[in-house]
Amino acid sequence: MLIRTSSEETGKSLIPFDDLSLFFEAIPIEAFAIESQFIKRQPKKITPRGLLFGFFQSIVSQERALRNVAISTGLYSGCTISKQAIDYRINDDFVTFLERILAALLMQHSGIKAEWAETSELFRAFNRVLVQDSTTFPLHPELVSAFPGPTNQHGQSATAKIQVVIDLLREQFCYFELGAFTENDQSKAFDILEIAQPGDLVIRDLGYFVLAALQQISEQGIFFLSRLRPEVVIFEHGSDMRIDLLKALTERSYLDIDVDIGAAERVPVRLVAQPVSEEVFAERLEKAKNPKDRRLHHSEEYLALLAWDLFVTNVPRQIWTTQQTCQVNQVRWRVEIVIKTWKSHFNIDAVPRGDATRVRAHIYAALIFVTIFQTNIYLFLANLVRQKEQMDISILKLAQFVREYAFLLFIMPHNKQLQETIVQQVLYHCKYERRKRLSYPQKFRALF
Numbered sequence: 001m002l003i004r005t006s007s008e009e010t011g012k013s014l015i016p017f018d019d020l021s022l023f024f025e026a027i028p029i030e031a032f033a034i035e036s037q038f039i040k041r042q043p044k045k046i047t048p049r050g051l052l053f054g055f056f057q058s059i060v061s062q063e064r065a066l067r068n069v070a071i072s073t074g075l076y077s078g079c080t081i082s083k084q085a086i087d088y089r090i091n092d093d094f095v096t097f098l099e100r101i102l103a104a105l106l107m108q109h110s111g112i113k114a115e116w117a118e119t120s121e122l123f124r125a126f127n128r129v130l131v132q133d134s135t136t137f138p139l140h141p142e143l144v145s146a147f148p149g150p151t152n153q154h155g156q157s158a159t160a161k162i163q164v165v166i167d168l169l170r171e172q173f174c175y176f177e178l179g180a181f182t183e184n185d186q187s188k189a190f191d192i193l194e195i196a197q198p199g200d201l202v203i204r205d206l207g208y209f210v211l212a213a214l215q216q217i218s219e220q221g222i223f224f225l226s227r228l229r230p231e232v233v234i235f236e237h238g239s240d241m242r243i244d245l246l247k248a249l250t251e252r253s254y255l256d257i258d259v260d261i262g263a264a265e266r267v268p269v270r271l272v273a274q275p276v277s278e279e280v281f282a283e284r285l286e287k288a289k290n291p292k293d294r295r296l297h298h299s300e301e302y303l304a305l306l307a308w309d310l311f312v313t314n315v316p317r318q319i320w321t322t323q324q325t326c327q328v329n330q331v332r333w334r335v336e337i338v339i340k341t342w343k344s345h346f347n348i349d350a351v352p353r354g355d356a357t358r359v360r361a362h363i364y365a366a367l368i369f370v371t372i373f374q375t376n377i378y379l380f381l382a383n384l385v386r387q388k389e390q391m392d393i394s395i396l397k398l399a400q401f402v403r404e405y406a407f408l409l410f411i412m413p414h415n416k417q418l419q420e421t422i423v424q425q426v427l428y429h430c431k432y433e434r435r436k437r438l439s440y441p442q443k444f445r446a447l448f
């Protein structure tokens with residue numbers, strides 16, 4: 001049982017908890033099971049919905065053993081199922097079935113924006129605000145051929161990597177890709193072109209900084225904001241005259257100029273820079289002088305540029321001022337908090353022992369669950385608590401609640417009194433505490 005809005009009214013009424021299967025009203029689960037060859041005949045015990053429910057329960061309860069999946073699947077289906085039967089059904093066809101469900105979920109667009117996004121003037125010019133990031137987690141060494149990881153003195157490890165794109169305006173995932181550690185972020189820089197549309201804004205960190213990708217993004221009418229790599233060659237716009245960036249910065253308190261970047265690419269961008277605080281500069285220097293990779297030796301010019309925030313964008317000045325351009329990058333860390341939610345409270349990285357097929361099945365089922373959680377549970381309740389109490393709800397606290405009291409969400413789905421009680425507890429215990437440090441919604445609203 002999870003949370004959904006009423007389809008019979010305006011969307012403001014609350015039907016707090018209902019049968020889990022209601023989340024898939026618009027998704028043809030049985031048809032996907034047949035198309036993927038997961039179901040070839042009428043199942044006697046293990047149904048597609050039942051096995052999916054079993055995986056969800058495993059994710060929330062953090063019990064990864066096949067026995068626990070078998071028990072949960074049996075509870076849903078009303079019969080007893082052996083762990084051997086579950087193991088037999090976790091095959092490549094089941095993985096394909098999960099992939100189709102996840103793809104269908106990502107295609108569902110509720111159109112509902114987060115309350116803090118509705119009130120922000122800074123993003124009104126954009127259809128979506130897309131942030132891309134990735135996360136990795138280690139796997140058993142036996143999986144190194146399927147998920148090759150980094151190599152050290154002990155050999156090569158097995159490491160999985162998930163690429164994710166989220167629309168910050170709607171708290172909605174737009175893209176997932178499961179791969180290996182060796183598929184670095186730069187190699188995925190062009191993938192955003194399959195997702196972004198004209199009028200969208202793309203914000204990514206330096207790991208995705210590829211000049212040719214920025215050029216194609218801009219040519220397709222898509223806006224972007226990115227930090228600038230200090231080693232990139234900079235020219236005066238429309239000229240062969242190179243700019244000495246450090247010299248230009250020392251001559252003024254900020255920078256906002258049109259330039260072309262890249263010795264060969266000559267990508268036209270707006271270069272914006274402002275100094276950072278002494279504390280931030282000191283932290284950057286410490287990190288640069290003591291890198292994890294001891295082979296790195298930064299130049300004096302590189303170290304001096306750490307005193308500045310350097311951004312490139314194609315968003316015109318009519319939309320963002322210099323100060324606003326530098327502020328916007330603050331929202332990018334939202335995706336890191338979302339990923340922290342996956343790992344801290346749903347333990348998506350606690351992958352069960354097994355072959356690559358079982359690992360993929362676990363990860364795809366987990367991504368289906370977190371997709372439902374993000375939009376159907378978190379966003380709905382966040383908007384609700386803001387409307388009722390003018391308070392903001394913490395995604396980390398809500399995830400913790402779902403993990404710790406999952407049994408309440410899966411039992412007595414038609415008990416209206418229990419439903420209301422659960423909602424009251426969520427709204428009371430999952431709010432941000434009053435504090436001096438701004439919450440993410442508060443920071444979003446503070447952007448001007």
